[in-house]
Amino acid sequence: MTIFDERIEQLRKEMDSKKIDFYLIPTADDHSSEYISDFYKVRNYYAGFTGSAGTLLIGMDMAGLWTDGRYFIQAENQLAGSRVQLFRMGSAGIPTVSEYLKEHLPEGGTLAFDGQVVDLAQGEGYEELLLSKHGRLLWDRDLAGSLWTGRPERSAETVYILDEKYAGKSRREKLSELRRYMKEKGGDRVLLSSLEDIAWLMNLRGSDVSHTPVFLSFALVGQDTVWLYADSRAFPDAVTDTLAKDGIILKPYMEIYDELKRLSEGKLMYDSSKVNYALCQCVPKTVSVVLTDIHEMIPKAVKNDVELDNLRRGHIKDGVAVTKFMYWLKTNVGKIPMTEISASDYLENLRSRIDTYVDLSFTTISAYKANAAMMHYSATPETDAALEPSGMLLVDSGGQYYEGTTDITRTFVLGEISGEEKxxxxxxxxxxxxxxxxxxLYGCTGYTLDILARSPLWKLGIDYQCGTGHGVGYLLSVHEGPNGFRWKPVAGRNDSAVLEAGMITTDEPGVYIEGSHGIRTENELICVEDEKNEYGQFMRFEMLTWAPIDLDGIDTRWLNPEDIEQLNTYHRMVYEKISPYLEEEEREWLKKYTRPMGVEQSF
Known part of the structure; x- marks a missing residue:
C-alpha cells in the first residue's frame, strides 16, 4: 500500500462516519483557476498525480482519477503501484465523472465535495444528479483538505501595480466600461472570482500562483464602489492608497462569503463558469441573479494596441533567448555534460537576464527522446536524462515579461534521427x-480552422490528443479563453469563440509516439484584419514568435513548394528580427539555420 492509498483510507474512515458514498476532489481553487497554488493541491496529496488537470473520485471501494490526453502517460506512471484507477477522459467507452456517479451512486446515496473549489455549473449538474437519485449533496466542508497533515497556508505574496504604459488602459477606464455594461444589462453589482479577470481589471499583478502573476482575491463591483476581498498583508500602503482614489476598498479575503449573505435586494451579475458553488449558495433568494459572459464583461482576450506593441517587442526579446539557447545546445551537445534539467536551467538563465523579465510563464518542459512522448512531461532528479548527440530534445517554455506572456515550443535535433522521425x-x-x-472570413472559430494543422498528420493516420492551440493572457495566465484551436468540443474547455482581431492564440501541432519520440513546434499568432470586400471581412494571422525551426529535422520530400516558401519566409523574418541582438559567431550560425530550403534538397 502506497502513502497515497493510506491517505485515501484515512479519508474513507471519515466518509464512513458521515455516511458519504463518494467524495469528489477536483484540481481547482476558489476561483476556477487552471493553475493553483500549493494550498489547493488536495488532489495531489491523495493521488500523487502532479498534472495540472484531473479529478479524483473516492468511493468506499474505488478510487479513480479522470484526466485528459495531455497526461495519460504521466498519470499512468505516477499512479503505478497505487490503487487509484486511471480514467482516460475522451477515450471510447470511458464514462465521465457524472456518468460514473449516475451508474454507481446508490439510490438515496450521498456525494460530498468542497463547494468552494467546484464551479457553479458543475455544482448544479451534481445537484440534478443527486435529485434524480433522491440523494444528499454535502458541499459546505473541505473534508479531504482538513485531513491534510502539514497543509501549506494560503499564499499572500506582494501585489504590485502594472503601469499603464504596459496595460494600455487605466483602471478607471476599465471600470467605467464595466459599469456601462452593467447598466446595459440592468445589473447593480458584478461578482468577480476569476483571478486573471480581477488582476486585469485592477491593473494589478501578484505571485500567489506559480508562474501566473495573480493574487488571491474576489471583487464585488458596484456603480460607485469596488470591494476587493484579499489578504491585506499582500498590499503595500502605496497600492492601497492608489486603489482608494479609484473607489476600491480592501476587505478580508474570506469575508466575501458572509457579505453575499447580507445582500437583500438588487440584481447581481456573474458568469456561472467563473464563480464557485459555495459563493452562489450564499446569495439570498431575494437577490436577482443575472447570468452573463465573463468575456463580455472583462474583454481581456482582445489586446489593445499598446499591449500588442509591447507583445511584439517582448517576443523578440524572448526569441533572442530561445535562439541563443538553440545555438548553445547544438554546438555543445556531446562536448560538455548536459541533461534535461541543466538545459532547462540554461534557458531560464537566458530569460532571467532580459530587462523586463518577471518569471517563467509555466514550468519548462524539457523532454529528451521517449520522454517527449509525454505531452506535459516534467523532468525530476530521478528521470533527468543525459543529453547525447543523437535523437531529439523537445523544449516547451515561456516567460512572463512586463511586455506580456510568451509560449514557444521547439524540438531540437541533437544528432542522428530516423527517417520516420524526420x-x-x-x-x-x-x-x-x-x-x-x-x-x-470573419466569424470563423478555432473549430473551423483546426483542420489546417491536423490535416497533414491525419493523412498519416496520426493525431495528437489535445487542442492545437489556446489563448494567451497579457502578463497573466499562459492559457486564456475564449479563443483556441481544436477540432471538437471538450467539456469544460470554453475556447470556441469567434476569432477577433487582437486575440493571441498558440499554434502547436505535434506527434507523440509512446516509447519513441515526441515532436511539437509552437508559435503564438495575433489575429488581425485583412481585406474587406463583397464577401465580407477577411482575417489572417500575424506571427508573434520568432526563433528558428531546426532545419536538421526537415526533409523537403514531405513538403510542396508552398510549404517550402512558407518556411523560407518565416526564417527570413527570424533572421531579420533576431540577428541584430546576437554575437557575430551566433549570427553566422543563425544564417545557416535560417537558410533558404529548396525543393530539390533532401536529407
Whole structure:
C-alpha cells in the first residue's frame, strides 16, 4: 500500500462516519483557476498525480482519477503501484465523472465535495444528479483538505501595480466600461472570482500562483464602489492608497462569503463558469441573479494596441533567448555534460537576464527522446536524462515579461534521427505553418480552422490528443479563453469563440509516439484584419514568435513548394528580427539555420 492509498483510507474512515458514498476532489481553487497554488493541491496529496488537470473520485471501494490526453502517460506512471484507477477522459467507452456517479451512486446515496473549489455549473449538474437519485449533496466542508497533515497556508505574496504604459488602459477606464455594461444589462453589482479577470481589471499583478502573476482575491463591483476581498498583508500602503482614489476598498479575503449573505435586494451579475458553488449558495433568494459572459464583461482576450506593441517587442526579446539557447545546445551537445534539467536551467538563465523579465510563464518542459512522448512531461532528479548527440530534445517554455506572456515550443535535433522521425518533424512544421498562414472570413472559430494543422498528420493516420492551440493572457495566465484551436468540443474547455482581431492564440501541432519520440513546434499568432470586400471581412494571422525551426529535422520530400516558401519566409523574418541582438559567431550560425530550403534538397 502506497502513502497515497493510506491517505485515501484515512479519508474513507471519515466518509464512513458521515455516511458519504463518494467524495469528489477536483484540481481547482476558489476561483476556477487552471493553475493553483500549493494550498489547493488536495488532489495531489491523495493521488500523487502532479498534472495540472484531473479529478479524483473516492468511493468506499474505488478510487479513480479522470484526466485528459495531455497526461495519460504521466498519470499512468505516477499512479503505478497505487490503487487509484486511471480514467482516460475522451477515450471510447470511458464514462465521465457524472456518468460514473449516475451508474454507481446508490439510490438515496450521498456525494460530498468542497463547494468552494467546484464551479457553479458543475455544482448544479451534481445537484440534478443527486435529485434524480433522491440523494444528499454535502458541499459546505473541505473534508479531504482538513485531513491534510502539514497543509501549506494560503499564499499572500506582494501585489504590485502594472503601469499603464504596459496595460494600455487605466483602471478607471476599465471600470467605467464595466459599469456601462452593467447598466446595459440592468445589473447593480458584478461578482468577480476569476483571478486573471480581477488582476486585469485592477491593473494589478501578484505571485500567489506559480508562474501566473495573480493574487488571491474576489471583487464585488458596484456603480460607485469596488470591494476587493484579499489578504491585506499582500498590499503595500502605496497600492492601497492608489486603489482608494479609484473607489476600491480592501476587505478580508474570506469575508466575501458572509457579505453575499447580507445582500437583500438588487440584481447581481456573474458568469456561472467563473464563480464557485459555495459563493452562489450564499446569495439570498431575494437577490436577482443575472447570468452573463465573463468575456463580455472583462474583454481581456482582445489586446489593445499598446499591449500588442509591447507583445511584439517582448517576443523578440524572448526569441533572442530561445535562439541563443538553440545555438548553445547544438554546438555543445556531446562536448560538455548536459541533461534535461541543466538545459532547462540554461534557458531560464537566458530569460532571467532580459530587462523586463518577471518569471517563467509555466514550468519548462524539457523532454529528451521517449520522454517527449509525454505531452506535459516534467523532468525530476530521478528521470533527468543525459543529453547525447543523437535523437531529439523537445523544449516547451515561456516567460512572463512586463511586455506580456510568451509560449514557444521547439524540438531540437541533437544528432542522428530516423527517417520516420524526420518525416514527423517535417510534417509538424508544415502543420504549424499551414495554420499560421490561414486567410479566413470573419466569424470563423478555432473549430473551423483546426483542420489546417491536423490535416497533414491525419493523412498519416496520426493525431495528437489535445487542442492545437489556446489563448494567451497579457502578463497573466499562459492559457486564456475564449479563443483556441481544436477540432471538437471538450467539456469544460470554453475556447470556441469567434476569432477577433487582437486575440493571441498558440499554434502547436505535434506527434507523440509512446516509447519513441515526441515532436511539437509552437508559435503564438495575433489575429488581425485583412481585406474587406463583397464577401465580407477577411482575417489572417500575424506571427508573434520568432526563433528558428531546426532545419536538421526537415526533409523537403514531405513538403510542396508552398510549404517550402512558407518556411523560407518565416526564417527570413527570424533572421531579420533576431540577428541584430546576437554575437557575430551566433549570427553566422543563425544564417545557416535560417537558410533558404529548396525543393530539390533532401536529407
Amino acid at each position: 518525416k514527423h518533424f517535417t510534417l509538424v512544421a508544415k502543420s504549424m505553418l499551414n495554420l499560421a498562414n490561414a486567410k479566413f
